[in-house]
Amino acid sequence: MVHNDLPLYLKIYHQLREEIESGKYRVGDLLPSEEELAETFQASRTTIRNALQELEKDNLIFRKRGKGTIVQEPKTAQNLNYISSFTETLRSKGVEVATGTLTVELVPAPPKVAGALDLERGELVYLVQRTRVAGGLPIAFITNYLLPRMVPDLEKKKEALRTKGLYQLLEEEYGLRLHRAVETIEAYLSGPLEADLLHIPEKMPLFHTVRVVYLEDGIPFEVDISVIRADKYEYKVFLEGRPKENRRSLK
Amino acid sequence: MVHNDLPLYLKIYHQLREEIESGKYRVGDLLPSEEELAETFQASRTTIRNALQELEKDNLIFRKRGKGTIVQEPKTAQNLNYISSFTETLRSKGVEVATGTLTVELVPAPPKVAGALDLERGELVYLVQRTRVAGGLPIAFITNYLLPRMVPDLEKKKEALRTKGLYQLLEEEYGLRLHRAVETIEAYLSGPLEADLLHIPEKMPLFHTVRVVYLEDGIPFEVDISVIRADKYEYKVFLEGRPKENRRSLK
DNA sequence: AAGTGGTCTAGACCACGAA
DNA sequence: TCGTGGTCTAGACCACTTA
Numbered sequence: 001m002v003h004n005d006l007p008l009y010l011k012i013y014h015q016l017r018e019e020i021e022s023g024k025y026r027v028g029d030l031l032p033s034e035e036e037l038a039e040t041f042q043a044s045r046t047t048i049r050n051a052l053q054e055l056e057k058d059n060l061i062f063r064k065r066g067k068g069t070i071v072q073e074p075k076t077a078q079n080l081n082y083i084s085s086f087t088e089t090l091r092s093k094g095v096e097v098a099t100g101t102l103t104v105e106l107v108p109a110p111p112k113v114a115g116a117l118d119l120e121r122g123e124l125v126y127l128v129q130r131t132r133v134a135g136g137l138p139i140a141f142i143t144n145y146l147l148p149r150m151v152p153d154l155e156k157k158k159e160a161l162r163t164k165g166l167y168q169l170l171e172e173e174y175g176l177r178l179h180r181a182v183e184t185i186e187a188y189l190s191g192p193l194e195a196d197l198l199h200i201p202e203k204m205p206l207f208h209t210v211r212v213v214y215l216e217d218g219i220p221f222e223v224d225i226s227v228i229r230a231d232k233y234e235y236k237v238f239l240e241g242r243p244k245e246n247r248r249s250l251k
Numbered sequence: 252m253v254h255n256d257l258p259l260y261l262k263i264y265h266q267l268r269e270e271i272e273s274g275k276y277r278v279g280d281l282l283p284s285e286e287e288l289a290e291t292f293q294a295s296r297t298t299i300r301n302a303l304q305e306l307e308k309d310n311l312i313f314r315k316r317g318k319g320t321i322v323q324e325p326k327t328a329q330n331l332n333y334i335s336s337f338t339e340t341l342r343s344k345g346v347e348v349a350t351g352t353l354t355v356e357l358v359p360a361p362p363k364v365a366g367a368l369d370l371e372r373g374e375l376v377y378l379v380q381r382t383r384v385a386g387g388l389p390i391a392f393i394t395n396y397l398l399p400r401m402v403p404d405l406e407k408k409k410e411a412l413r414t415k416g417l418y419q420l421l422e423e424e425y426g427l428r429l430h431r432a433v434e435t436i437e438a439y440l441s442g443p444l445e446a447d448l449l450h451i452p453e454k455m456p457l458f459h460t461v462r463v464v465y466l467e468d469g470i471p472f473e474v475d476i477s478v479i480r481a482d483k484y485e486y487k488v489f490l491e492g493r494p495k496e497n498r499r500s501l502k
Numbered sequence: 503a504a505g506t507g508g509t510c511t512a513g514a515c516c517a518c519g520a521a
Numbered sequence: 522t523c524g525t526g527g528t529c530t531a532g533a534c535c536a537c538t539t540a
Contacts, residue, residue: 007528027469033506044530049507059431062467065507066538073469081332083490171493180310181490187438187456187481205438205456205481211490216313218278218324230438230456237488239334239432239462242422258509284525295511300526316526317519 009050012041016051020060020071030068031061081238083181083213085165086132086140086226090233099162100131100138104155106148113145116212117220126154128166131197140228141197147221150176176215178222183211187230194227205230260301263292267302271311271322281319282312332489334432334464336416337383337391337477341484350413351382351389355406357399364396367463368471377405379417382448391479392448398472401427427466429473434462438481445478456481 006014016031025031032040037048052069055061063069087097109117109125117125125145132140144166146154151174160169170176190204211224257265267282276282283291288299303320306312314320338348360368360376368376379395395417397405402425411420421427441455462475 009528030506035506044532046531047529050528052507062469063507064538065536066505068506068538070468073465081488081490082492082494084494088494167493178493179491183488183490185436185486185488187458189440189454189456203440203454205440207438214324217321218313235436235486235488237332237434237436237486239332239434240430241333242418242429243333243335243339260509281525286525295513297512298510301509303526314526315519316517317524319519319525 008041008043009047010054012037012043012048012051013054016055017058017060020055025071027071027073029071031071033068083167083178085167086142086228087165088167090134095134098133100133101129102131102158102161103127103129104158104161106155109145113223116223117145117147119147124148126151128154128161130161134232137229137232138198139232140226141194142227143225145223147219150174150215150221176221178213179216180218181211181213183209185209185235197227198229200229207233207235259292259294260298261305263288263294263299263302264305267306268309268311271306276322278322278324280322282322284319334418334429336418337393337479338416339418341385346385349384351384352380353382353409353412354378354380355409355412357406360396364474367474368396368398370398375399377402379405379412381412385483388480388483389449390483391477392445393478394476396474396476398470401425401466401472427472429464430467430469432462432464434460436460436486448478449480451480458484458486 016037019025031037031052034045034048034052037043037052038045041048052061052063056063060072061069062072084092090097105127106124107127108122109119111121113119113125114121114123119125126148128142128144128146130142131138132142148154151170157169157173160173164172167178170178186208188206188208190198190200190202190206192202194200194206195202195204207226207228207230209224209226209228211222211226212220213222213224215221270276282288282303285296285299285303288294288302289296292299303312303314307314311323312320313323335343341348356378357375358378359373360370362372364370364376365372365374370376377395377397377399379393379397381393382389383391383393399405402421408420408424411424415423418429421429437459439457439459441449441451441453441457443453445451445457446453446455458477458479458481460475460477460479462473462477463471464473464475466472
């Protein structure tokens with residue numbers, strides 16, 4: 001008998017989540033009150049509140065003082081902007097993604113990359129370049145720069161990159177935890193270079209994105225530069241809340 | 252003497268935040284331990300932890316068991332993807348934004364809008380259309396559909412829309428709290444219509460975004476359709492964490 | 503008035519990191 | 522081993538909603 005060693009509040013979170021997703025509670029329904037839940041799970045109210053807080057982060061519920069805990073509209077319930085690779089995003093939509101060209105090499109960091117990764121000019125970084133193919137068409141050209149000290153012998157994993165996403169590899173093979181990222185999205189027209197790489201005419205609309213990924217302790221770890229056919233892709237962004245007031249003056 | 256009636260943990264949050272931003276603690280420094288903070292603020296450790304949790308949401312700190320609470324790299328510290336209008340985003344970058352054309356009227360909801368806002372076909376919605384001008388150039392054409400029952404007499408506020416953003420107006424004049432939004436970003440080439448609206452040639456790259464905004468209780472409230480000159484604008488997206496594992500099986 | 507979630511206390515033990 | 526944050530308890534009072 002394996003005892004699941006998750007903290008109690010996470011176990012309760014998972015169970016409640018399953019009950020919500022299984023349809024036991026409908027959208028708009030009230031969950032049992034915190035006190036009742038504490039009773040049924042034989043836990044303190046604090047622990048229940050921790051579990052509910054997790055559900056709230058997932059936007060599966062929202063709470064109203066004096067009213068209760070209400071199950072959310074699932075339409076908006078997947079909320080977070082996770083760090084997902086291009087490949088993962090497409091696959092989650094059911095699109096088959098293959099790898100066209102693939103190179104892995106150690107190169108001196110270009111100035112902008114060195115700046116983003118806090119490196120000295122000329123320090124070596126891993127450069128991974130891939131063409132991504134969906135439905136037989138090359139639809140994206142992806143360039144990644146990675147800190148070599150975090151991913152030793154990356155070139156030996158080259159073949160793994162053909163089948164799994166880069167981020168999946170980083171997690172599974174190197175145990176890295178990607179924590180945060182900042183991405184800028186621009187759009188422009190293909191020039192001769194892009195036309196050649198993606199087998200498209202010039203003056204087609206393209207997305208150009210630059211993403212810097214940080215590890216848990218705030219170390220910048222990876223730069224991802226993607227060029228994607230805009231006629232084959234769209235971004236979905238989840239937004240939450242309004243910008244905060246800047247400081248209340250205490251009197 | 253006005254006593255600030257914020258909850259204690261929020262007061263502590265604000266004070267710590269100010270101390271961090273004022274440079275009292277440097278990046279990488281450890282904050283005092285939770286117990287010490289409890290002592291200095293004369294509060295329980297639970298309350299301190301609530302305050303620290305808020306700082307963590309802002310990505311100003313991160314915590315490591317056995318180590319302590321560490322002040323974060325400010326580069327990634329603004330984390331959230333807030334619901335901001337085009338105007339607010341540009342203004343925060345120091346760009347002056349003016350309004351070109353502006354119309355406010357009640358119209359039957361187009362099918363797609365009716366779907367997004369949970370309306371019957373043909374129900375009336377407010378339609379707001381604006382050209383946004385920066386640096387003398389029209390750079391965006393923005394279309395908003397709003398639930399009329401939430402914004403009575405919107406046409407009377409028309410002039411206010413010339414100077415403030417729509418979202419600011421919704422908050423200040425109607426007391427609405429925008430809670431969540433989902434936005435899709437696409438890119439395409441200008442056709443004759445866009446060329447005319449924005450005074451640009453055809454076949455220029457444009458962003459096309461569709462945003463649905465939800466209120467606190469999950470009611471879809473507004474649809475924002477923007478067409479933006481891609482050569483004058485970029486999106487910045489903050490990403491956090493990796494997609495969650497799908498369910499652990501309990502044994 | 504009754505019931506809900508929000509805040510707060512004062513304790514306790516555990517898991518992890520560093521010395 | 523010691524100090525840290527992580528989890529958990531059993532209470533208490535408050536602010537808000539609904540009836």
